[in-house]
Amino acid sequence: MKTTFPAIVTTAEMQAIEGAMFNAGFPVPALMEKVGQRLSDFLQRQFPQYRRVGVLAGPGHNGGDALVVARELWHRGYEVKVWQPFERLKPLTADHARYARFLGLPFVETVDSLQEVDLIVDGLFGFGLERELTGELAHAIDQINTWRQPRVSIDVPSGLHSDTGAVLGTAIQADRTLCLGLWKRGLLVEEAQPWVGQGVLIPFDIPSAVIEAALATVPRRYCLDASCWQELPLSRSPITHKYQQGQLLLIGGSEQFGGSILLSALAARCTGVGMLVVAVPRSLKSLVLSRVPDAIVVGCPETARGAIAGLPERLELGKFSAIACGPGLTPEAVPVVETVLKAGRSLVLDADALNILATLSPWPLLSSVILTPHYGEFRRLFPDLVTGDRLDQVTAAASRSNAIVLLKGARTAIASPRGDLWINPHSTPALARGGSGDVLTGLIGGLLAQQEALSATYGGVWWHAQAGLQAEREATALGVYPEQLIAHLLPTLQAALTAGV
Numbered sequence: 001m002k003t004t005f006p007a008i009v010t011t012a013e014m015q016a017i018e019g020a021m022f023n024a025g026f027p028v029p030a031l032m033e034k035v036g037q038r039l040s041d042f043l044q045r046q047f048p049q050y051r052r053v054g055v056l057a058g059p060g061h062n063g064g065d066a067l068v069v070a071r072e073l074w075h076r077g078y079e080v081k082v083w084q085p086f087e088r089l090k091p092l093t094a095d096h097a098r099y100a101r102f103l104g105l106p107f108v109e110t111v112d113s114l115q116e117v118d119l120i121v122d123g124l125f126g127f128g129l130e131r132e133l134t135g136e137l138a139h140a141i142d143q144i145n146t147w148r149q150p151r152v153s154i155d156v157p158s159g160l161h162s163d164t165g166a167v168l169g170t171a172i173q174a175d176r177t178l179c180l181g182l183w184k185r186g187l188l189v190e191e192a193q194p195w196v197g198q199g200v201l202i203p204f205d206i207p208s209a210v211i212e213a214a215l216a217t218v219p220r221r222y223c224l225d226a227s228c229w230q231e232l233p234l235s236r237s238p239i240t241h242k243y244q245q246g247q248l249l250l251i252g253g254s255e256q257f258g259g260s261i262l263l264s265a266l267a268a269r270c271t272g273v274g275m276l277v278v279a280v281p282r283s284l285k286s287l288v289l290s291r292v293p294d295a296i297v298v299g300c301p302e303t304a305r306g307a308i309a310g311l312p313e314r315l316e317l318g319k320f321s322a323i324a325c326g327p328g329l330t331p332e333a334v335p336v337v338e339t340v341l342k343a344g345r346s347l348v349l350d351a352d353a354l355n356i357l358a359t360l361s362p363w364p365l366l367s368s369v370i371l372t373p374h375y376g377e378f379r380r381l382f383p384d385l386v387t388g389d390r391l392d393q394v395t396a397a398a399s400r401s402n403a404i405v406l407l408k409g410a411r412t413a414i415a416s417p418r419g420d421l422w423i424n425p426h427s428t429p430a431l432a433r434g435g436s437g438d439v440l441t442g443l444i445g446g447l448l449a450q451q452e453a454l455s456a457t458y459g460g461v462w463w464h465a466q467a468g469l470q471a472e473r474e475a476t477a478l479g480v481y482p483e484q485l486i487a488h489l490l491p492t493l494q495a496a497l498t499a500g501v
Contacts, residue, residue: 004227005222005223005224005225005227005422006182006183006201006203006222006223006225007182007183007211007215007220007221007222007223008182008183008184008185008188008221008222008223008421008423009182009183009184009185009214009215009221010162010163010184010185011127011128011162011163011184013214013215013218014127014181014182014184015128016214017181017182017206017210017211017214018031018181020210020213020214021206021207021210024210028061028092029092031204032061032064032065032068032092032096033068034204034205035065035068035180035202035204036065036067036068036069036071036072037068037072038202038203038204039065039068039069039154039178039202040068040069040072040073040076042178042200042202043069043073043119043121043152044073044076046176047118047119047150047152049118050118050119050150051077051078051079051118052078052079052080052081052116052117052118052119053070053073053078053079053080053081053117053118053119053120053121054080054081054082054083054114054117054119054120054121054149055067055069055070055080055081055082055083055121055123056083056084056111056120056121056122056123056124056144056158056172057070057082057083057084057093057097057123057124058084058086058093058123058124058125058126058158059086059088059089059090059093060089060090060093060125060126061090061092061093061126062123062124062125062126062154062155062156062158063084063086063089063090063093063123063124064090064092064093064096065123065126065154065155065180066121066122066123066124066154067082067093067096067097067100067123068096069121069123069154070082070100070105070121071096071099071100071103071105074100074103074105079117080105080106081105081106081107081108081113081114081117082100082105082106082107082108083107083108083110083111083113083114084097084107085111085136085137085140111140111143111144112143114144115147117149118149119149119150119151119152120144120147120149120150120151120152121152121154122151122152122153122154122157122158122172122174123153123154123158124137124141124158124159124172125156125158125159126154126155126156126162126180127155127156127162127184128162129156129158129159129160129161129162129168130161130168131168132168132169133158133159133168133169133170133171134169138159138169138170141158141159141170141171141172142170144172145172145173150175150176151172151173151174151175151176151197152174152175152176152177152178153172153174153176153177153178153196154178154180155177155178155179155180155184156177156179156184156186156187157171157172157173157174157177157195157196158171158172159171159172159195160172160186160187160192160195160196161186162184162185162186162187163184163185163186164185164186164189164389165185165186165187165188165189165191165192165196165389166186166191166192167195171195172195173194173195173197174195174196174197175197175198176197176198176199176200177196177197177198177199177200178200178202179199179200179201179202180202180204181202181203181204181206182201182206182211183199183201183223183425185221185391187199188223188391188411188423188425189389189390189391189411190390190409190410190411191389191390193410193411199425201223219395219418219419219420219421220420220421221391221420221421221422221423222420222421222422222423223422223423223425224422224423224424224425224458224461224462225425226496228458228459228462228463229462229463229493229496229497231451231455231458231459232271232447232459232463232493233246233271233272233447233450233451234497241274242274242275243274243275244274245272245273245274245275245450246273246274246275246321246322246446246449246450247273247274247275247276247277247319247320247321247322247449248268248273248275248276248277248320248321248322248323248324248445248446248448248449249277249278249279249315249317249320249322249323249324250264250265250268250276250277250278250279250323250324250325250327250442250445251278251279251280251308251311251323251324251325251326251329251336251340252264252279252280252308252325252326252327252328252329252351252353253280253281253284253288253308253327253328253329254281254284254305254306254307254308254328254329254330254332254333255281255283255284255302255305255306255307256305256306256307256328256330257327257328257329257330258284258287258328259328259435260327260328260351260435260438261278261280261284261288261327261328261438262287262288262291262292263327263435263438263439263442263482263483263486264324264327264438264439264441264442264445265278265288265291265292265295265442266291266292266439266442266483266486267438267439267440267441267442267443267446267486267489268324268442268443268445268446269292269294269295269446270442270443270446270486270489270490271442271443271446271447271449271450272446272450273446273449273450274449274450275296276292276294276295276296276446277295277296277297277298277315277320278292278295278296278297278298279298279300279308279311279315280297280298280299280300280308281299281300281302281306281307281308282299282300282301282302283302283306284299285297285298285299298312298315300312303332305330305332307329307330307332307333308329308333308336309332309333309335310335310336310339311336311339317339317340317343317345318343318344318345320345320449321345321346321448321449321450322345322346322347322348322445322448322449323340323343323345323346323347323348323445324347324348324350324441324442324444324445324448325337325340325347325348325349325350325353326348326349326350326351326352326353326354326441327350327351327437327438327441327442328351328352328438329351329352329353329356330352331352331355331356333352333353333356334356334359334360336353337349337353337356337357337360338360340353341357341360341362341365341366344366345368346368346369346370346448346449346453347366347368347369347370348369348370348372348441348444348445348448349369349370349371349372350372350373350437350438350440350441351377351437351438351441354371354372354373354377354380354381355377355380357371357381358377358380358381363400363401363402364400364401364402364403365401365402365403366402367402368453369401369402369403369404370403370404370406370444370448370453370456370457371397371401371403371404371405371406372406372408372437372440372441372444373405373406373407373408374407374408374409374437375390375407375408375409378393378394378397378405378407381397381401382396382397382400382401385397385400390407390409390413391413391421391423393407394407394413394414394415394421395415395419395421397415398415398416398417398419399415399417399419401417402417403417404416404417404453404454404457406444406457406461408437408440410427410429411423411424411425411427412424412427412461412465414454414457414458414461416454422458424458424461424462424465426465426466426469427465427468427469428465428468428469428472428477428480429477430468430471430472430476430477430478430479430480431464431465431468431480431485433480433481433482434482435481435482436464436468436480436482436485438482439464439482439485439486440460440461440464443460443463443464443489444456444457444460444461447459447460463489463492463493464485466492466496467485467488467489467492468480468485468488470488470491470492470495471484471485471487471488474488
């Protein structure tokens with residue numbers, strides 16, 4: 001199982017990790033200096049055009065980090081103003097404030113004085129905030145959120161709960177959040193995204209032994225990153241042949257939804273799967289064959305309304321490395337889903353296969369089953385698990401179903417039956433359109449035919465999202481329709497390989 005993705009931690013876990021470092025002799029002031037330098041380097045690199053910076057400095061160590069940033073940018077020739085609306089400060093933060101004043105950095109009395117700066121750096125509160133923000137401070141944050149300048153938060157947007165992502169009264173709406181050391185759980189909760197903006201991890205060299213010791217007894221949470229490319233089945237023997245590169249059976253399509261299974265098939269063949277077989281209603285066979293001539297297309301008996309009535313006996317399910325079932329299937333195809341559940345093959349279920357599964361509730365499922373619901377399908381599958389946030393929900397669903405559960409959304413979450421969790425931090429709302437999920441099903445199915453289930457799942461999720469981001473950059477959010485998304489799959493992969501990831 002992949003273990004090198006960046007970890008996601010709760011407040012208590014991060015406190016334990018930092019405490020272990022400090023107990024081992026790493027000075028708190030040294031950590032603050034290291035963090036402040038790395039934040040300053042990032043800001044200078046990413047925002048070279050913004051020379052007037054307003055810094056919001058809180059009373060704790062997050063405020064200390066912000067003051068180091070203010071000092072460093074000042075030394076680098078920036079115009080810096082500091083707003084510190086607190087009298088009682090932690091000792092180290094007070095030391096940095098005193099030295100900043102000694103250097104001549106202007107400390108302003110009111111937040112209005114920052115209206116004309118180019119960039120806001122938010123260091124009011126970091127991880128661990130529990131109380132709601134009220135009064136003049138809340139009013140000031142609401143006022144800042146109306147300004148035109150980009151806002152960058154240090155570690156966690158001030159006012160956001162670092163575990164749950166909940167807004168504590170009000171919160172800074174950051175354009176970027178520079179998360180320190182390890183990802184905080186609350187930053188990756190989907191509902192927090194309007195406040196988090198683009199999340200960026202700023203590491204500060206936490207020893208891996210410290211992380212492993214702190215997280216040894218808890219299910220692991222990971223944030224996907226570009227190392228996902230290394231998990232794709234790219235290595236091949238020079239003397240291989242098609243039957244050694246996986247055999248995928250795609251099942252779906254109907255008179256009502258004729259394009260869904262075609263999108264899945266076009267995506268699946270981008271994975272390099274050795275043999276692709278597509279089972280569709282007989283009336284769709286010529287359409288699919290005309291677009292995917294390298295596939296074996298099997299026409300299935302149809303219901304009166306054009307859905308697959310059942311799979312032909314000649315289709316030997318046991319010979320396939322993996323089966324992906326659901327796109328365009330319609331709820332009529334109950335016998336199809338019942339058949340593939342009994343096949344004992346690695347399996348991806350999507351779309352109407354999930355809606356049919358919700359009526360069967362055959363928990364627990366066999367191993368190597370991947371469920372890919374959006375939230376509406378998830379509610380139908382697990383109606384009693386829709387309390388708490390989505391990360392808790394998907395973890396509970398994977399445990400109950402004994403399946404890998406992939407909950408699609410702005411921050412797609414993947415949970416394994418043992419309780420581990422993976423979150424994709426980078427995606428685009430341009431993928432919020434019909435057919436995007438069919439592309440993902442084809443990708444994961446093609447990968448699953450060639451590798452183990454977890455790698456196929458998070459590799460497919462990452463690849464899908466990165467292709468969407470690349471398509472958006474070239475064609476705007478309006479232009480990422482499914483065929484455009486498919487057209488960017490292989491160029492996106494090639495660009496990643498050329499970059500050497």
